[in-house]
Each structure stands twice: as structure tokens, then as C-alpha cells.
Amino acid sequence: MKKKSIILIAAVSALALAGCQEPNIEYNGQLIPVSEAEERIADELEVENPDLDLEVMISEESDD
Numbered sequence: 001m002k003k004k005s006i007i008l009i010a011a012v013s014a015l016a017l018a019g020c021q022e023p024n025i026e027y028n029g030q031l032i033p034v035s036e037a038e039e040r041i042a043d044e045l046e047v048e049n050p051d052l053d054l055e056v057m058i059s060e061e062s063d064d
Helices: 002-018 034-048
Strands: 024-027 030-033
Touching: 024 034, 030 034
Parallel strands: none
Antiparallel strands: 024 030
């Protein structure tokens, strides 16, 4: 019984995580995850502005 419960929990967790796939975005001719694009943009800005510690967030615009 305990083994079946663990298998069921693992299956439900796997399904939940499958729905959480990060969207991709085209950046400099490459299709990459949004979080990686955010990191790259922040790194590029920090090279030109070494006194700043930047964080970039990409989000979709909503027409509400």
C-alpha cells in the first residue's frame, strides 16, 4: 500500500511539473528559455554599467 502511494504521488508530481514548462523566446537569433534571456540581458547591461547590479524580468503585455 505504501509503495502504491509513493508511485501515485510521484506520478501526480510529474504531471504537475510537465505543465510548468518555461516558455521560450527568440533572442539574438536563438530560441532560449525566458529566464536565460533575462540573465543574458542583465549581464550585457551590467558590463556597460559595472556599478549596477541589475535584474531583468520579461513578461507578456496584457490588453486589459
